Amino acid sequence: MxxxxxxxxxxxxxxxxxxxxxxxxxxxxxxxxxxxxxxxxxxxxxxxxxxxxxxxxxxxxxxxxxxxxxxxxxxxxxxxxxxxxxxxxxxxxxxxxxxxxxxxxxxxxxxxxxxxxxxxxxVTPRIRDLKEQERLIAEHELLLDTIAHDIKNPLLGLSLTVQVLKRLPEKSMEKFPVLLRNVENSLTDIKKVVNDLVDSRWGHQRYQSAEELVDLQNILEDVRLTLAPQILESGAIIKEDLAISEITFIRRKLRSVIYNLLNNAIKYTPAERHPEILITSYEQDGFMVISVTDNGIGISEEDQKLIFEKFQRLRLTVDGSGVGLYLVNTIVLSSGGKIIVESELGKGSVFKVFLKMDKGLPASV
CATH class of the missing domain: 3.30.450.20 (PAS domain)
Structure with missing residues (x-):
C-alpha cells in the first residue's frame, strides 16, 4: 500500500x-x-x-x-x-x-x-449551413418539378398546335410553310434545352447524392440543430422512441422529410400551448415506418386530401410557402414508399412515413 x-x-x-x-x-x-x-x-x-x-x-x-x-x-x-x-x-x-x-x-x-x-x-455555422441546405433542397426540387411539368406541358400543347397548322390548306399564303417551319424549329430547340437541363441536373444529382446507410438518430440531431431557434422559442418538447434506426437512403432527402414534418409540428401548434412531439420508428412489412405525432391544430378530413399538393397552405397566418409536405410526399413516393396522415381538428396529427428497407422488392403500397 x-x-x-x-x-x-x-x-x-x-x-x-x-x-x-x-x-x-x-x-x-x-x-x-x-x-x-x-x-x-x-x-x-x-x-x-x-x-x-x-x-x-x-x-x-x-x-x-x-x-x-x-x-x-x-x-x-x-x-x-x-x-x-x-x-x-x-x-x-x-x-x-x-x-x-x-x-x-x-x-x-x-x-x-x-x-x-x-x-x-x-454550432452557429453548422446551424446556418443546415438551414441553407434545406432552402437549396426545396428550391432544387421545385425547379426540377417546374421544368418537368409546368413547362413541358405547354410545350406539348404548342407542338400539337403546330401539327394542326400543318394540316391546314395553304391557299395563297406563300410564306406560311416558312413561318411554320421556323415555329417548329424553335419548338424543337426549346424542347432540347429543357430536356438537356432536366437530364443534366437529375444526372448530376444522382451522382452527387447516392444512397448510403444512414442513421435516423443522426438525421434527427441535424434537424434539431436546424430548428433550434424554433424549438427554443416555442418551448417544444421532443421525445424519441426509435426501435429501428438504420436504412439505406439518400441522406439529404431523409433529412428534408424529417425537417419538414418536425417544422410543421412546431409551426402548427396553437400559441397557448407548447408543442409536444413524439418521433418513433419501427419495422412493418419490409418498411421502416417513421411516425411523427404532435398536439397541434389538427387537420380536417377535407383538408387531408389537399395538404400534399404544391403551394397548398391551410393557414395563411403561418409563415411558409406551402411546398413542405409536397416535397415530403414527392421524395417518399419516388423512393417506393408512402405517407399517411391521421388527424382530428384541435387534437393534433400523426404523420407516418413508410420507407422501403429492401429496394429490390416490389412495393406493396
Whole structure:
C-alpha cells in the first residue's frame, strides 16, 4: 500500500495533468463544484465569456451574466442532483448557438457528484449551413418539378398546335410553310434545352447524392440543430422512441422529410400551448415506418386530401410557402414508399412515413 508521501506525489501529478489539459484544450470548458463555485476554466472559455482569473473561487450567481445564458445555474443543479449528463442547444444573448454538455464530476469512492464539467461547442455555422441546405433542397426540387411539368406541358400543347397548322390548306399564303417551319424549329430547340437541363441536373444529382446507410438518430440531431431557434422559442418538447434506426437512403432527402414534418409540428401548434412531439420508428412489412405525432391544430378530413399538393397552405397566418409536405410526399413516393396522415381538428396529427428497407422488392403500397 502506498505511503502518505507517495499518495501526495500521485495527487500532485494528477493535478498537474489536469492543469495541463485545461491550459491546452481548444474547447471552452468550466469546472464548477457542488456548491456552484467556479474552480477552473480553459483559455477558450476565458476569451469566449470574458472571464478573469480572479473569478476562480466565486459563486456562479455572481458571474452568471458573463455566460449570457439565463438558466445555466438551474441546469447545473439538475445534473448535480441526478448525476445524469445534460446535453442541449443554447442561444446566448449575442445570438450565437452552442451545444452545451454538462457532465457530472463523480467521486468514485464516495459515489457522489461533487460538481460538473461544462463544455461549449459553437454550432452557429453548422446551424446556418443546415438551414441553407434545406432552402437549396426545396428550391432544387421545385425547379426540377417546374421544368418537368409546368413547362413541358405547354410545350406539348404548342407542338400539337403546330401539327394542326400543318394540316391546314395553304391557299395563297406563300410564306406560311416558312413561318411554320421556323415555329417548329424553335419548338424543337426549346424542347432540347429543357430536356438537356432536366437530364443534366437529375444526372448530376444522382451522382452527387447516392444512397448510403444512414442513421435516423443522426438525421434527427441535424434537424434539431436546424430548428433550434424554433424549438427554443416555442418551448417544444421532443421525445424519441426509435426501435429501428438504420436504412439505406439518400441522406439529404431523409433529412428534408424529417425537417419538414418536425417544422410543421412546431409551426402548427396553437400559441397557448407548447408543442409536444413524439418521433418513433419501427419495422412493418419490409418498411421502416417513421411516425411523427404532435398536439397541434389538427387537420380536417377535407383538408387531408389537399395538404400534399404544391403551394397548398391551410393557414395563411403561418409563415411558409406551402411546398413542405409536397416535397415530403414527392421524395417518399419516388423512393417506393408512402405517407399517411391521421388527424382530428384541435387534437393534433400523426404523420407516418413508410420507407422501403429492401429496394429490390416490389412495393406493396
Amino acid at each position: 502506498p505511503n502518505k508521501n507517495e499518495q501526495i506525489s500521485t495527487l500532485i501529478e494528477l493535478n498537474e495533468e489536469l492543469e495541463n489539459y485545461f491550459s491546452n484544450t481548444i474547447i471552452p470548458q468550466l469546472f464548477v463544484d457542488a456548491h456552484l463555485i467556479l474552480r477552473k476554466f480553459t483559455p477558450p472559455a476565458m476569451r469566449q465569456f470574458k472571464l478573469k482569473h480572479e473569478f476562480i473561487g466565486m459563486h456562479l450567481e455572481d458571474i452568471k451574466e458573463n455566460f449570457r445564458f439565463p438558466t445555466i445555474i438551474e441546469n447545473i443543479k439538475v445534473v448535480i442532483a441526478t448525476g445524469k449528463i445534460l446535453e442541449k442547444e443554447i442561444q446566448t444573448n449575442d445570438l450565437r448557438w452552442y451545444q452545451m454538455n454538462i457532465l457530472p464530476y463523480i467521486i468514485r469512492k464516495e459515489n457522489k457528484t461533487n460538481g460538473v464539467i461544462i463544455t461549449f461547442v459553437d
